[in-house]
Amino acid sequence: MRRLPQLQWLGAALFAAALLIAWQLLAERQIISPVFFPSPSRTLGELWRQAAQGELWKPLGETSLRMFYGWALASLLGVVLGAAIGSSRAAREFLGPLLEFLRPLPASAIIPPAILFLGLSNEMAVAVIAFGAVWPVLLASVHGFASMEPQLLEVSAALRLSRAQSLAKIAIPGALPEILAGARVSLAISLILAVVTEMQASQPGLGQNILLAQRSFRSPELYAGVVTLGLMGFLINHAILALERRLLRWRAAPA
Amino acid sequence: MRRFLRGIAIPALAVALWETGSRAGVLPMDTFSRPSDIAVAFAGAFADGSILVATWQTVEAALAGFAVAAALGILVGALLGLSPALERVVGPSIDAVRPIPSVALMPLTLLLFGFGLQMEAWVVAFACVWPVLLVTAAAVRGIEPRLHDVSRTLELPFASQLRRIILPAALGRIVVGLRVSVGISLVVAVTVEIVINPRGLGYGMIIAQQSLHPELMYAQLFWLGLLGWGLNVALTRAAGRWHAFAGADAEV
Amino acid sequence: MHRKGFAVLVLTMWAALAAAEPPKANIGYIGAADFTPLFVAKDKGFFDKHGLDATLTRIQIAPNVGPAVMSGNLQIGMGTAPNLLHAAEGGLPLVAIAGASRMKKANPIAGLVGRSGLSIKSPQDLRGKKIASPGLNTMLTDLLEKWLYDNKVPRDQVTLVEVVFPQQHDMLKSGNVDAAITIEPFRSRMIGDGTGFKIADYVGEVNPDVIAVLWMARSDWAAANPQAVRAFRAGYADAIDYCAKHPDEAKQILAKYVGFSSPILPDYGVEVKLSDLEFFEKMERQLGKLRQPVDVKKLVWQ
Numbered sequence: 012m013r014r015l016p017q018l019q020w021l022g023a024a025l026f027a028a029a030l031l032i033a034w035q036l037l038a039e040r041q042i043i044s045p046v047f048f049p050s051p052s053r054t055l056g057e058l059w060r061q062a063a064q065g066e067l068w069k070p071l072g073e074t075s076l077r078m079f080y081g082w083a084l085a086s087l088l089g090v091v092l093g094a095a096i097g098s099s100r101a102a103r104e105f106l107g108p109l110l111e112f113l114r115p116l117p118a119s120a121i122i123p124p125a126i127l128f129l130g131l132s133n134e135m136a137v138a139v140i141a142f143g144a145v146w147p148v149l150l151a152s153v154h155g156f157a158s159m160e161p162q163l164l165e166v167s168a169a170l171r172l173s174r175a176q177s178l179a180k181i182a183i184p185g186a187l188p189e190i191l192a193g194a195r196v197s198l199a200i201s202l203i204l205a206v207v208t209e210m211q212a213s214q215p216g217l218g219q220n221i222l223l224a225q226r227s228f229r230s231p232e233l234y235a236g237v238v239t240l241g242l243m244g245f246l247i248n249h250a251i252l253a254l255e256r257r258l259l260r261w262r263a264a265p266a
Numbered sequence: 267m268r269r270f271l272r273g274i275a276i277p278a279l280a281v282a283l284w285e286t287g288s289r290a291g292v293l294p295m296d297t298f299s300r301p302s303d304i305a306v307a308f309a310g311a312f313a314d315g316s317i318l319v320a321t322w323q324t325v326e327a328a329l330a331g332f333a334v335a336a337a338l339g340i341l342v343g344a345l346l347g348l349s350p351a352l353e354r355v356v357g358p359s360i361d362a363v364r365p366i367p368s369v370a371l372m373p374l375t376l377l378l379f380g381f382g383l384q385m386e387a388w389v390v391a392f393a394c395v396w397p398v399l400l401v402t403a404a405a406v407r408g409i410e411p412r413l414h415d416v417s418r419t420l421e422l423p424f425a426s427q428l429r430r431i432i433l434p435a436a437l438g439r440i441v442v443g444l445r446v447s448v449g450i451s452l453v454v455a456v457t458v459e460i461v462i463n464p465r466g467l468g469y470g471m472i473i474a475q476q477s478l479h480p481e482l483m484y485a486q487l488f489w490l491g492l493l494g495w496g497l498n499v500a501l502t503r504a505a506g507r508w509h510a511f512a513g514a515d516a517e518v
Numbered sequence: 519m520h521r522k523g524f525a526v527l528v529l530t531m532w533a534a535l536a537a538a539e540p541p542k543a544n545i546g547y548i549g550a551a552d553f554t555p556l557f558v559a560k561d562k563g564f565f566d567k568h569g570l571d572a573t574l575t576r577i578q579i580a581p582n583v584g585p586a587v588m589s590g591n592l593q594i595g596m597g598t599a600p601n602l603l604h605a606a607e608g609g610l611p612l613v614a615i616a617g618a619s620r621m622k623k624a625n626p627i628a629g630l631v632g633r634s635g636l637s638i639k640s641p642q643d644l645r646g647k648k649i650a651s652p653g654l655n656t657m658l659t660d661l662l663e664k665w666l667y668d669n670k671v672p673r674d675q676v677t678l679v680e681v682v683f684p685q686q687h688d689m690l691k692s693g694n695v696d697a698a699i700t701i702e703p704f705r706s707r708m709i710g711d712g713t714g715f716k717i718a719d720y721v722g723e724v725n726p727d728v729i730a731v732l733w734m735a736r737s738d739w740a741a742a743n744p745q746a747v748r749a750f751r752a753g754y755a756d757a758i759d760y761c762a763k764h765p766d767e768a769k770q771i772l773a774k775y776v777g778f779s780s781p782i783l784p785d786y787g788v789e790v791k792l793s794d795l796e797f798f799e800k801m802e803r804q805l806g807k808l809r810q811p812v813d814v815k816k817l818v819w820q
Contacts (some may be wrong), residue, residue, distance in 0.1 A: 022355035024786075030359055041440050042379050044588065048607050101272070108273035108495070115494020117453040118461045120471065120487050123297050123685060131648075131679055131694045143453075147397065149444050154442050189439070192404050193797070196446060201365040203393075207457075210369060213680035221370060223655055226581045228608030237370045244365025245358065292690040377589045461584050462659020464575060474580050476549040478684055 038052040049231045057231035058238055071239065073250045074205050074216035075131060081140025082201035086194050089145045092153020093119040093190075094182065110149070117206055118143045122211050150191025155186025198251060200246055299481040304511070305453055308485035317489060324466035324494070328455035331390025332448055338391075339398025339447070340440065344428060346399070346435075347406025360399070368393040368454055372462050382465070386458045394447040394456040401443025405436035441505040448501055452494050541746035544572040547581045548593040549776040550629075551702060552731045553596065554620040554768050555757035555807050557775040564756040568609045568763075570749035574775075586613065589735060592774050593743075594750060597644075597734040599656040599798035604779075606812045611633055611737040614795075615819040619784045623722030627784045628658050630745040631705055631714040632689050641669035650681035650689055650698035654671065655807060657798075658699050658721070664801050665720040668791040678811065690714055703780040729794040730784065742820050747819060758786040790818050 031051050038050035045053075059065040094108075095102040125246050129135035159182060167181045183190075209218030217236050224232035281301050287293040288300040311317035346353040368389045379385040408434065417431040433440070459468025466484050474482035547553045556574065559565050565572040575592065577583050583595035584605055596618060605612045614662040621627065629720075630649070632638045638647070644666070651659040663673060681689050686698040691713045700708065733750070740747050761768040765783065773779035795814035802808040 018349065019354040022351075023358040026355050027359045027362070043374070044610075045452050047373055047377050047588070048313060066338050076435050104272040105275060109755060111495045111498055112277070112491040114453045114498070115452045116450050116469070116487065116491055117456045117460070119468075120483075120490075123475075126694065127294065127297055127692060128684075129689060130692075131681075131689070146449060148448060150442055154438075158302045158438070188408070189442075192401060194441075196400060198448075199364055199396060203369075218367075225373060226653075227604045228584070228610060230608075233370065233373075237366055238364050240367065240370075241574070242361040245362040248361045248364075275725070294691060297685060297688045298764060321541060373585050376585055376591075380589050380591045381586070461578065469578065471574060473777070476578075476682070477686055480684075 030178060045230075046228055047230055049234055053231045054238060058235040061232075064100065067239065070215060070217045070220050071243070073214070074202075074209065074218060075243065077136055077140065077208075077214070077216065078198075078201045078205040080137045081205060082144055082194075082198050084141035085136060085144035085197055085201065086148050088141060089148025089193070089197070090152050090183075090190060092145075093116040093149050093186075094156055095157025096149075097153045097186075098182070113142075114146055118207055119211060120182040122208065124209060133213060136212060136214050137209050138207070139212075140201050140204040142203045146199045147193040147196040148190060149193075155189035156182055159162060159185050164225065181226065188259055189249075191258065195251055195255075198247060199244065200242065202247075206240065286512075290361075297480060299484055302485045303433045304488065307479070307481040307487065309480065311485055311489075317486065318468075320465075320467045320470045320486070321489070321493065323383075324452070324455050324459065324468065327386035327458075327466065328390055330383065330387040330392050331455065332451040334387070334391040335394035335447060335451070336398055336444060339443075340402050340515065342429040342435070343399040343402025343440075344406050344432060346431070347403040347409075348408075348515070353403065358395075364396045368457070369461065374456060376462060379419050381463055386455055386463050386466075388456045389458050390451050394451050397446045397450065398440070398443045402436065402444075405439035405443075406432060408439075409435045437505075441502075444505070445498060446500060448497055449494060456490060509518035521535040527670055528679045539630050540566075540569045541743055541749070542573070543593040543746055543750065544573045544575055545592065545750075546586055546592040547577050548578075548580055548583075548596060549778075550731075551772055551776075551780040552784055553775075554772045554783060555754050555761055556618070557771045558760055559757035561774075562752050562757065562760060564753040564760070565749065568590055568749040568752040570746055570753060572750075572753075574732070576775075580653065582664045582732040584610070584612065584734070586624075587734060590736075593739055593746070594693055594733050594735050596731055598731055599729060599795055600639065600655075600657050600807070602732070602734060602795070602817055603799055603802055603808055603814075605734075606774055606817055607808055608809060612734045613737045613740055613817055613819045614732045614740050614790045615735050615740055615747045616635055616733040616754055617729050617787045617790045618733055618754075618812070619729075621721045621725075621728055621730045622785050623719075623726040625717035625782070625785055626722055628721055629705060629719040630662065630697055630717040631690070631700055631708050633693070633695075634712055634715045636696055638697065641666060641718070644671060644697065644717075647696040648677045648679060648694075650686050650700075651678045652681070652683055652686075652699060652701075653742050653759040654678060654680055655679045658701070660802065660805060660807065661724055662699055663805055665724050667805065668724065669693075687713060702782045702784075703778060712761050724733075725797060728797055729787070729790060736817075755788045758788065761786065770781045792818060 035051050037046065039047055042048075055194075092106070096106060096110075120134075121139055125135050125139050129138055144148060163181050164184055172180065205216070206218035206221070208214060208220045209216040213219065217239060221233055221236040224230070224236065271390070284298070285301045288298055309315075344352075345404070346356065371389055371392060372385075375385040375388050379388065413431060413435050417427045422430070455466065456468035456471075459466040462474045463469065468488055471483045471486045474486065527646060545556065547556055559576055560572055573614070577586065577592075579603070580598075581598065583592065584601060585593040585595060586592045588610060592613065597612075597614075602614055636647075638644060651662070653659060659678060666673060666676060674712070679695060681695065681698070683700060683704045686695070686700055686704060687708050689695045689710060690698050696715060698708070705716075710717060733754075734745070761783065768783065769779045771811075772783075792814060795817055799808065799812055799814050803811065
């Protein structure tokens with residue numbers, strides 16, 4: 012017996028509303044000064060003001076674009092490197108330790124050399140985002156390619172497919188579910204890194220607005236920016252899920 | 267031996283290029299410094315013990331935050347993976363809270379906990395819980411349905427089902443999520459220290475940069491890379507051992 | 519009776535000890551030459567002499583100091599007049615308890631430096647240029663915006679990007695920025711090796727004598743600990759005298775705390791004048807950075 016989808020949407024909305032109420036109550040108790048912790052009403056009021064007066068859209072667009080380019084670059088790099096490392100022992104030996112060493116380096120430390128190589132530009136920001144966001148896709152790709160079902164490899168050998176054909180027709184579709192899960196995590200990281208690079212490398216966008224609001228003690232603006240980021244993340248995630256469902260339809264088909 | 271040589275081939279080349287580049291004046295010294303200077307600074311930081319203290323502070327916060335995130339993430343992720351209805355109710359709220367950058371939470375945690383370990387651990391926990399949660403939910407959801415039937419037939423209590431059947435079956439993918447999370451824990455801990463918390467490697471790095479000692483900053487950065495790599499190796503080995511152990515169990 | 523006498527003795531001793539224990543303060547500073555008297559006061563024992571148990575904590579960047587003071591991590595923290603004004607506008611109970619340094623026309627510590635090879639002779643030449651700022655919406659940058667305003671250069675024709683002081687030299691040299699708002703010792707280094715040239719000591723043109731950095735504290739802490747505040751001011755004032763008499767030693771102590779020294783030291787001053795705050799209040803409102811007027815009398819500790 013399947014519950015009506017409308018009922019589940021209602022459930023989701025009620026849960027979200029409960030969280031908002033909890034926030035409002037916490038803010039009213041004033042455990043933290045309202046200067047640093049505004050209530051949902053002040054935050055949403057500020058957000059509405061920004062949307063109505065047209066101040067919201069430009070920084071939103073700038074941050075989104077930066078995030079998408081960074082994520083796209085990260086996904087591409089992740090799949091390509093992952094395929095190479097997952098299927099070739101030589102690649103694993105040459106690149107493995109280097110990548111493991113680069114992974115924990117924070118974007119904040121990468122930004123100064125990146126600025127010198129690529130200038131104080133959007134390209135630099137995209138490169139830094141890609142650097143930080145590549146890892147989930149890369150790890151998932153490596154795992155996906157390396158742990159391919161042996162039967163699929165046999166099929167590929169039996170059909171005498173070339174390396175490229177095998178990759179395209181068997182390896183990638185086989186690893187796709189894992190890669191897509193990794194890509195979703197990667198997207199979340201891309202958004203965060205877009206915000207961090209804006210804060211540290213002076214790129215205009217939501218991140219910079221949040222930083223300036225924080226410095227001027229304007230917390231409704233700060234949290235309005237945070238809420239915007241939350242909403243952005245939510246919408247994008249659902250878009251990806253829809254994409255995932257379409258791409259993996261063949262997988263989930265009942266036996 | 268061959269593996270070791272291959273592993274350091276590319277880094278060694280990069281370092282050589284860096285050294286010659288800065289000696290030739292091609293790379294600006296204020297920002298880049300020079301590998302030979304960095305090596306000296308690295309030795310110096312060990313000699314006076316400053317880097318060890320800072321390392322402990324950073325690792326302490328990263329691991330504390332990661333532990334909380336792993337526990338919460340696996341538990342909640344498993345629940346969401348087992349109950350599609352629950353996921354549909356809670357999922358959208360999670361998706362809305364997840365993208366909040368930890369940088370935005372720092373002033374809040376500073377006011378709640380002040381400078382120190384707790385504030386940093388909580389920011390790390392917030393950042394690290396999501397990959398674990400998502401990957402666990404996906405992994406549990408993707409478990410062979412027959413395993414669910416078996417576990418239900420055996421009428422084990424939920425905690426046992428989780429521990430002996432569900433988690434081991436999903437373990438391979440959960441471990442990938444944990445590895446991502448551990449990486450994030452270190453990065454976020456250092457970022458909190460760079461931005462606001464006056465302790466640890468991140469604090470050391472930013473102060474070195476401000477004091478016009480970029481070579482000390484790079485020495486600490488290099489050390490950070492080594493640490494992350496070491497943590498990852500340790501985690502993979504530990505997971506491998508548990509997997510083998512649990513795998514033998516699950517085959518029953 | 520023995521017991522009563524004993525109790526009185528213990529209580530008296532305890533009270534005496536409590537009174538004798540000097541008040542404590544955790545003082546937050548950033549890596550700049552403006553705080554040399556702070557370091558000298560700590561090293562030479564001037565704080566101890568006046569009865570203040572001072573701990574110094576180096577903070578990564580100035581905007582962190584306000585929240586740290588609010589949360590009680592720091593009792594006294596460095597700040598600028600715009601910081602204080604924005605805090606007041608936001609409803610934060612911070613007051614200025616002392617001055618740290620001043621900017622005087624005769625001894626310009628901060629200024630605008632341009633990349634060698636560019637022709638920038640007047641403020642108008644800055645149109646279309648990219649200028650490195652140590653922090654958007656912070657004091658030195660706001661003063662530059664005021665200077666541009668006074669010289670009728672439209673703000674939207676000049677691009678400001680954030681670059682911290684230590685990286686400005688490389689950014690200027692590589693052409694990523696055309697000019698930089700900078701202070702000593704970074705300014706001397708840029709001009710000294712030919713990377714840049716002086717465009718203007720704009721601060722002096724906007725105001726010949728104004729407070730640069732000041733010391734802030736929560737108003738409730740300051741009201742509850744007047745002794746600590748007086749001890750801090752006295753210790754800092756003694757240190758200022760010492761720096762004037764022993765500049766070389768002062769520079770050495772500075773290097774010990776922040777990692778570098780400066781050939782030129784700023785002017786120091788422990789007084790915070792109302793006229794200083796009034797000037798900044800008017801300026802911030804004119805630039806649109808303060809949305810409401812702020813009563814500056816409440817911001818100075820009496």
